[in-house]
Amino acid sequence: MRTLFINIKTLYANKENPLKPLRGKALRNINSLHNAWVLCENGIISSFGLMENLENMNAEESIDCNGKLMLPAFVDSHTHIVFAATRESEFVDKINGLTYEEIAQRGGGILNSAKRLQNSSEDQLYTDAFARALQLMKQGTGAIEIKSGYGLTISDEIKMLRVIARLKDSLPIPVKATFLGAHAFPQEFKQNHEGYIQQIISEMLPIIGAEHLADYVDVFCDKGFFSVEETARILDAAKKYQLKPRIHGNELGITGGVQVAIAHKALSVDHLEEIGPEEIELLSNSETIATVLPGTSFFLGIPYAPARKLVDAGAALCIASDYNPGTCPNGRMSFLLSLACIKMKLLPEEALNACTINAAFALELQEEVGSISPGKRANLILTNPMDSLARIPYTFGEDMISQVYINAKPV
Numbered sequence: 001m002r003t004l005f006i007n008i009k010t011l012y013a014n015k016e017n018p019l020k021p022l023r024g025k026a027l028r029n030i031n032s033l034h035n036a037w038v039l040c041e042n043g044i045i046s047s048f049g050l051m052e053n054l055e056n057m058n059a060e061e062s063i064d065c066n067g068k069l070m071l072p073a074f075v076d077s078h079t080h081i082v083f084a085a086t087r088e089s090e091f092v093d094k095i096n097g098l099t100y101e102e103i104a105q106r107g108g109g110i111l112n113s114a115k116r117l118q119n120s121s122e123d124q125l126y127t128d129a130f131a132r133a134l135q136l137m138k139q140g141t142g143a144i145e146i147k148s149g150y151g152l153t154i155s156d157e158i159k160m161l162r163v164i165a166r167l168k169d170s171l172p173i174p175v176k177a178t179f180l181g182a183h184a185f186p187q188e189f190k191q192n193h194e195g196y197i198q199q200i201i202s203e204m205l206p207i208i209g210a211e212h213l214a215d216y217v218d219v220f221c222d223k224g225f226f227s228v229e230e231t232a233r234i235l236d237a238a239k240k241y242q243l244k245p246r247i248h249g250n251e252l253g254i255t256g257g258v259q260v261a262i263a264h265k266a267l268s269v270d271h272l273e274e275i276g277p278e279e280i281e282l283l284s285n286s287e288t289i290a291t292v293l294p295g296t297s298f299f300l301g302i303p304y305a306p307a308r309k310l311v312d313a314g315a316a317l318c319i320a321s322d323y324n325p326g327t328c329p330n331g332r333m334s335f336l337l338s339l340a341c342i343k344m345k346l347l348p349e350e351a352l353n354a355c356t357i358n359a360a361f362a363l364e365l366q367e368e369v370g371s372i373s374p375g376k377r378a379n380l381i382l383t384n385p386m387d388s389l390a391r392i393p394y395t396f397g398e399d400m401i402s403q404v405y406i407n408a409k410p411v
């Protein structure tokens with residue numbers, strides 16, 4: 001099946017895929033063609049060019065994109081979309097002045113989500129998460145990472161990972177699975193950290209390894225959650241099962257999350273709301289990708305990660321949603337572009353590259369998605385008619401998409 005998109009007002013496409021994530025000034029580089037076409041064959045991008053050079057392509061399907069921009073679909077490298085229930089009662093608690101830590105101490109937060117998930121069937125979790133993923137695809141997400149971490153018992157963590165495995169099989173976009181058993185200490189292990197860490201290391205990881213249930217391991221290394229030493233032990237144990245780390249760090253305090261992530265060659269360290277010059281310097285000299293989650297800062301009213309400083313220092317920046325029921329119940333990536341521009345002072349081009357090609361590197365999917373390049377999946381966003389990319393973050397919260405294509409098929 002050959003699909004030809006014609007009369008694209010501006011096409012953001014690259015003939016050559018970068019070999020590494022974009023850093024510094026290169027983050028704002030995005031190749032654009034005006035009045036362009038793209039040819040896709042069997043769901044893969046095969047070529048593109050200018051309309052003035054278009055020859056007869058013999059395409060079965062031709063789509064007129066008059067006045068519209070075409071961008072690569074977003075890559076969301078950090079989500080928790082498998083969950084049992086929304087948490088709007090805590091949303092009201094927050095309005096009434098309670099902090100994230102206070103809500104967690106009252107048995108809310110992650111432990112609340114865990115209780116609800118433990119009482120949900122695998123089928124129900126799958127059905128709900130599939131619907132969320134479908135909605136994200138309609139909003140432009142063309143690849144996704146999904147974490148466990150609301151199970152917090154052996155059987156429930158495995159149940160979550162099985163749900164993610166089913167999503168991998170059934171969704172038409174690439175899905176990466178991350179084991180986040182170390183998301184929080186369950187109530188019964190609050191005074192016995194060693195007991196829960198032993199469960200993760202000796203009981204959960206061997207099952208996950210044997211059944212290939214995860215691509216990555218993650219730990220919430222932060223104030224009130226897992227210490228640097230506890231994090232390091234879990235990452236070392238996961239290495240035996242070829243699970244590369246990606247870390248939740250520096251959301252609540254400067255507690256060594258960045259350092260332990262870099263020391264363990266994590267693919268990315270995510271959050272970074274609480275970092276100083278030392279962490280920025282370390283990230284700028286490291287292969288570990290700095291992933292910021294502006295939706296969480298917006299929803300919680302906490303500081304935004306210093307994305308501008310990270311880019312200027314030369315760190316590899318990625319933007320992801322952190323879609324989860326507690327701290328960011330929304331995964332619309334176009335709104336994150338607005339937050340990145342308005343609150344983090346990134347240029348629209350920088351924000352787009354951070355949640356497409358750099359995010360693809362963060363998930364080791366750079367050969368498959370993250371840019372409009374020959375050989376990659378035809379996961380594409382066709383915008384409403386508009387003059388420039390800046391219109392998307394400028395009209396914050398507005399639906400700017402005319403049609404999303406996944407493997408060249410309309411969603």
Ligand SMILES: [Zn+2]
Nearest residue numbers: 078080248322
């Ligand atoms: Zn998260």
